[in-house]
Amino acid sequence: MPAEPLVTLSGVHKSFGAFKALSDITLSVAPGEKVVVCGPSGSGKSTMIRCINGLEPYQQGKITVAGRYLTEEEEVGSAVRQEVGMVFQSFNLFPHLTILENCILAPQWVQGKSRDEAVETARRYLKRVDILEQADKYPIQLSGGQQQRVAIARALCMAPRLMLFDEPTSALDPEMVKEVLDVMTDLAREGMTMICVTHEMGFAQAVADRVIFMDRGRIVEQAPPRAFFTAPQSARAQEFLAQLLH
Amino acid sequence: MMRYLLADPARLRRIGLGFGFVILVAVLTLVNQKPWTPEALSGLNPWVLRLGTALVLALLVMANIRALGLLPRAAQVWGVWIELFLLLMAFFWSFDLSFSFIARKIGFLITQGVAMTLYISALSILIATVIALVGAVAKMSKNGVIYGLASFYTSLFRGLPLLMQIYIIYLGLPQVGYVIGAVPAGVLALSLCYGAYMTEIFRAGIESIPRGQSEGATALGLAPAQSMVLVILPQAMRIIIPPTGNQFIAMLKDSSLVSVVGVWELMYLARTQGQTEFRHIEMLITASMIYWLLSIGLEYAQSRIEARFGRSNAR
Secondary structure, X not given: OOOOOOEEEEXXXXXXXXXXXXXXXXXXXXXXXXXXXXXXXXXOHHHHHHHHOOOOOOOEEEEEEOOEEOOOOHHHHHHHHHHEEEEOOOOOOOOOOOXXXXXXXXXXXXXXXXXXXXXHHHHHHHHHOXXXXXXXXXXXXXXXXXXXXXXXXXXXXXXXXXXXXXXXXXXXXXXXXXXXXXXXXXXXXXXXXXXXXXXXXXXXXXXOOEEXXXXXXXXXXXXXHHHHHHOOOOHHHHHHHHHHHO | OHHHHHOOHHHHHHHHHHHHHHHHHHHXXXXXXXXXOOHHXXXXXXXXXXXXXXXXXXXXXXXXXHHHHOOOHHHHHHHHHHHHHHHHHHHHHOOOOOHHHHHHHHHHHHHHHHHHHHHHHHHHHHHHHHHHHHHHHHHOOOOHHHHHHHHHHHHHHXXXXXXXXXXXXXXXXXXXXXXXXXXXXXXXXXXXXXXXXXXXXHHHHHHOOOHHHHHHHHHOOOOHHHHHHHHHHHHHHHHHXXXXXXXXXXXXXXXXXXXXXXXXXXXXXXXXXXOOOOXXXXXXXXXXXXXXXXXXXXXXXXXXXXHHHOHHHOO
16 A cells, blocks of 8 residues: 655645636645656746645645645644745845854744754754855855755755755756755655756656646646656647757 | 036036035125125125135135045044034034033033933833834734724824824823823823834835745744744844934934923923023033934944844855
8 A cells, every 4th residue: 555645735726816826736745756846937836836835825625744734724834834844946045144043943943942952953964965164154155056055954954754846956057056956866865755846857857756747837747757758748748848958 | 418417527527516616605605794804895895705705715615625635534534523523613602602501500411301311212212113013013914904003003103293292192191081291191102103103114124025034934834923033023124223223313302302291301401401591502502412422322323233233244
């Protein structure tokens, strides 16, 4: 019997005013699974993963995370977000705090850890993303790639069961993309459940168990990466991949 | 015309300088009612004398500015401050002040007046800051009732003259059965009025922080209040502090309005202490200088706090 899915979306609808951002999204992600979400801009990829940790409310359907039905209630959202780490395109590090302080803030205030305990965890994860020497610097003193690695470490400090990545390399200079993807690949190898919105097709092919293609708020196609990249079924996906290669 | 001026920066500067000089001469001519009148020239039209005196003065001013321009920047600043301060002192000197009277009264002005002014201002600043914080959060609320309350409050208390608010609170509250002392009434009026202004400052400061910051905090599991206090406010402080410092300085001096309900603060004493001996101007000038000194103190404090909150921005 397969393990119970960590995330399920069933019949999820969301609109911003008249604009339909998500239409009838149904998806389930098993523990340890790596899912890459791609699609043209405005297709609802980011909106979908932002719904999964309650950053965006949804209007119809049902989302569960780790067995919890995600509603708009603050306590539910907070409980869910402790299971889910999120990495943003724009890093969103806190500029007034040092790298180390960024990493221990939530463990201290949300999980109630002691400072020593939080620092120990933070140092472990900062070492893992190879940035421990910079622990006492402020975010602005780091390169984009370094900042994004800190953001990943900061999320990992909360010991999440699921990691969401919202175009983590889109704001980076080309030479820094690899260092971030390497960290994500390591994380995937260690068995973390991941949902990544990204256009890094090399990463998708190497790491993903499944690629989801979205267009106009719908999941148009989902397939293992090899099948998706060599023989996309839908015309929209074919068109999208053709554009990506140019 | 614009094109003629902007096309040649050197020409623009010459024209600007010439224009400034003409304005300076014109102002000095009109203002100076007692031109320098040597015996030999006493028959001339007084306007000619005025113009001549103004020209000489204007040339002195220009030469002075040129001379200051040769100094390093810090010395320029000090030079300007010292010159203007001496001018101000000369202006006061011309009133023929009785310094013995000032010396006799200044002790009371400080122990009673300054103490009361600082007490009222500090208390009001404290309360206004709390009001502003609550007001700012309320003004950003999605809840219509909360937003309604906050927007009505800021509109009303920014819309009425502070003097009116002091009267209304001091004279109005007893009408509905609540007798309030002059000092509490003054503190209440100042707090409510400045709280309303500062609500807008705090709101603008909080809204200037990119949405990604609160999303980052939320995604880490922080509750809204935690995210506000630990993430948003420390960053908003950098934007909030300069205009808030402005408000503190303004409030220090607006606390003088409380004198209308008979509180013995600096302004009240300045107006009343000189009466018995017809030494009004002595007391007014002394009190003015004290207000100025207190403001300089606040300016200094503000710059220290700004430097502290600017740390993480230094590369």
